[in-house]
Amino acid sequence: MGSFINIRPRRKVLLVAAIVIAAAGIVLFAKSQMDSSLTDKTGIDMRKAEAVAVIAGDAWKADAVNGEGFAEAASNAGYALEFQQSTGQIRVKNLHSGEYWNSNPSPSALAGETVKGDLRTNLESPFILEYYEQASIQRKVANALGSGVKWTVAKQEDGIAVHYDLTQLQIKFTMVYTLTENGLKVVVPDSGMEENGNNRIVSIEVLPFFGANGTDEAGYLFVPDGPGALMHFPRSRQLIGKGYNQPVYGPEITTKSPNYDSTAVYPAVPVFGMKKGEDAFLAIIKAGASKAAIRALPSGVVSSFNSVSAKFVYREEYDRRLSLGGKATRVFEDERTPLDGEVEYSFLTGKEADYVGMAKRYRDELTSEGKLQPIQTAQGDVPFELMIICGNSNFYNKDYEVATTFSQAQKIINDLKQSGVEHARITLDGWQSHGRLYNTDPFNVEKKLGGKAGLKALVNKAHELGYEIVLNVDFVDADSEIDDLSPKNFGVRSAEGDVLLFGSDFILTPNVTYHLAEKLVHEAKAVGVDGVLYEELGNFLTRDYNPNYRYTRDDTALIYNSILDMTRKELGFSGVYQGNSYSFGHIDHINGIPRDTNHFYMVDEMVPFMPIALHGSVTYTMAPGNLRNDINAERLKGIEYGAVPAFMLTAESSRTLLDTTTYGIFSSRYEQWKKQALEEYADMKRMASTDNQPITDHYESAAGVYVTEYGNGVRVTVDYNNGRFDVEREASR
Structure with a gap:
């Protein structure tokens, strides 16, 4: 009996332990099932855009060659395309103004050029091709003047196709020139590329010296630095630096590029241009933009000419590990990225031949593609933008620090309404448990703020006042130490095949981002939320080398845009930061349009290219009123650029955020900034007639x-x- 009495409690303990273990197992199993669902494919149609086919066409022969060696290859109502068989160069004549746009400087313009070697021959070539031998990783350069380079020309509808054969390199590719209503389209079709030997294409720069100008005529190069920037010629100040060379939408981060700068603002729009005298052109990268770089070279950098062009990158460099000890060497990707590179040049004359005309031309193009539509709200009904910071996690113990509860937010918006703010969009930041995405629940509302019931009450109050409630989220960046998310399961893979890690930080693979957004939108709709402002979706693009997905940058953009479309359809509003052009047509608002250049030494003047292109179709803000370096100057810049005023405020002192992952909020208390906010709202009402x-x-x-x-x-x-x-x-x- 005594033995039985002794064993019975032990059996109870074992039974309880077994139940606990079983329950834990069920929870872990359920969590694993929920986690695995995030990695499921999205169901989005990932079909690629139809590739440009190389049309064989009949051989083109010059009917009549003029004194400069050019013969007409095609013409339409506005332009004539001419080709020079001996050099492969082209030029376009504006039949209305008589102005010529040449692919390369003329022999007379080159007579005084002093550069030698490849730099000199590049000036006479319609392309610059970078390649490498498979036995080495050294970049080499080829152009049309190289030994063994041959070409044939075939007729195309409204143009010609020039088939290049670099016989010594055993590389072939094609450049197709087509006249358009507005000028010239140049395509390098993927279907025309061949690599038959040991040499591999790295990049092709298309018409690198199109319209290149010396120092004898006033004008400027236009580049998409910040909201837009000009590089004047002739230069009035000392030449410093190596020109402008920036990847559209930023560099490819999965290659672990040493050139990546997280503080830089990379080109958000795939455009560039040139003005000289009374003529100008705007070039739009219509295909292959996510793998393109824009290069602008003022006179004195590599030659005496000012030039601007696009370069398409087919292979990235990355670090390949040589040993388990971490030693690595820089190599190129084995596979060439399949892409059709396309640049369309629009020619402008007279009053339209400046950066304003360029921006208007870009707006017309976006409108014709259905990516921009006029704002439908009545004048004066564009909302005032207020982001309320709810709080965030403490660095040291991970406790949530409250900056604004939902009940305090109710008091703020009620006060705004009583103070005369008719319509406002209230964006909540840091509203999730831990202040950000935690675990795999995207709608885990922080209890210290009031939980889901408190959020619902805030939404109801906002709607009663005629205001909107938007949730700010980041479903791209993750931290394995804070977010309780597995990089191995959810992280983007680098070109090397390993998880892309930056300390404990990593990037969520696009389909995980999609499923998180899908869950958020479903639950947010149930409490009446009006929209979502997504961090990173409009200002960051990457590949994913995970063999299960093999997402290209274009694939990632497609998934991000699907998230934005879903959000607009279900909630009514979607917004992004910065506003990369692939998001146009999928968003209602841009939070923080690029408001400054990167201060490259070559850039002379900042101009509102993006605002001119977007105003009246997409609303946008610039620097929040309480976070400006120069309060009045930046306020005036927002007015000049047609931006909606915005603030990032809290109910409590910004000191509550001092030890959290929310950084840079030096002053944010509503009571301190209320007067300034109302003054800028009054500015906004003065400009109401310009809203749409x-x-x-x-x-x-x-x-x-x-x-x-x-x-x-x-x-x-x-x-x-x-x-x-x-x-x-x-x-x-």
């Missing part, structure tokens, strides 16, 4: 005085000298 209007002109009327004109005749004049602005009607230069 396109920008039609922008210029400096006097030193420090800038004018922005709108489609309905309204003119906004910003005077940085006295810190004021005026709104007038029916005025134009």
Whole structure:
């Protein structure tokens, strides 16, 4: 009996332990099932855009060659395309103005050139091809003047195809030139590429010296640095640096590039241009933009000419490990990225031949593609933008630090309404448990803020006031130490095949991002949330070398856009940061449009190219009013550029965020910034008549005085000298 009595409690303990283990197993199994569902394929149709076919065509022969060796190859109502058989060069004649745009500088212009070797022959070639031998990793350069380079020309509809055979390298490719209504289209089709020997293509720069100009004529190069930037010629200041060379949408991070700079603002729009005298061109990279770089070389960098062009990158460099000890060497990808590189040149003359005309031409192109549509809201109904920071996790013990509860947020928006703010979009940041995505539940509302019930009450109050509630989320960046997420299961793979890690930080694979957004939208809709503002989806693009997906950058963009479309359909609003052009047509708002250049030494002037292209179709903000370096100057810049005023505020002091992962919020208390916010709302009401209007002109009327004109005749004049602005009607230069 005593033995039985002794064993019975032990059996109870074992039974309880077994139950606990079983329960834990069920929880872990359920979690694993939920986790695995995040890695499921999205169901999105991932079909690629139809590849450009190389049409064989009949051989083209020159009917009549002019004194300069060119013969007409095609023409339409506005332009004539001419080809020079001896060099492979082209030129386009504007039949209305008589202006020629040459693929390369003329022999007379080259007569005084002093550079030698490849730099000299590049000036006479319609392409610059980078390649490497498989036995080495050294980049080498080839052009049309190289030994053993041959070409044949075939007729195409409204143009010609030039088939290049680099016989010594055993590389072939094609450049197709086609006249359009607005100018010239140049395509390097993937189907025309062959690599038959030991040499592999790294990149092809298309028409690297198209329209290249010396120092004898005034003008500028346009590059998409920040909101837009100009590089004037002839130069009025010392030449410093190596020109402008930036990858569209940023470099490929999976290659662990040493050149990646997380603080840089990379080109958000795939455009570039040139103005010289009374003529200009805008070039749009219509295909292959995610694998393109824009290069602008002022006179004195590699030659005496000013030039701007696009380069398509077919293979990335990456670190390949040589041993388990981590030793690595830099190599190129084995497989060439399949892409059709396409650049379309639009020619502008007279008053349209400047950065304003370029931006308007880009807007017309986006509109014709269905990516931009006029804002449908009535004038004065564009909402004031207020982001309320709810809180975030403490660095040291991971406790959630509260900056604004949902009940405090109710008081703030109620006060705004009583103060005269008719319509506002309230974006909640840090509302999730731990202040960000934690585990695999995207709608885990922080209990200290009031939980889901508190969020629902806030949404109801906002709707009662005529306001909107939007949730700010990041489903791209993750931290394995904070987020309780597995990099192995959910992380993007690098070109080497390992999980791409930056300390404990990693990037969520695109289908995980999609499924998280899908779950969030479903649950947010149930409590009446009006939309989602997504971090990273509009300002970051990457590949994923996971063999289960093999996502290209274009695949990632497609998945991100599907998230934005789903959000708009279900909730009514989707927004992004910065606004990379692939998101156009899928968003309603851009939070923080690029507001400054990267301050490259070559850039002379910042201009509002993106605002001119987007205003009246997409709303956008610039620097939040409480986080500016120069409060008044940046406020005026927002007015000049047609931005909606915005603030990032809290109910408590910003000191509550001091030891959290929310950084850079130096002053945010609502009571301290209420007066400034209401003043900027009053500015916004003064400009209400421009809300749904396109920008039609922008210029400096006097030193420090800038004018922005709108489609309905309204003119906004910003005077940085006295810190004021005026709104007038029916005025134009």
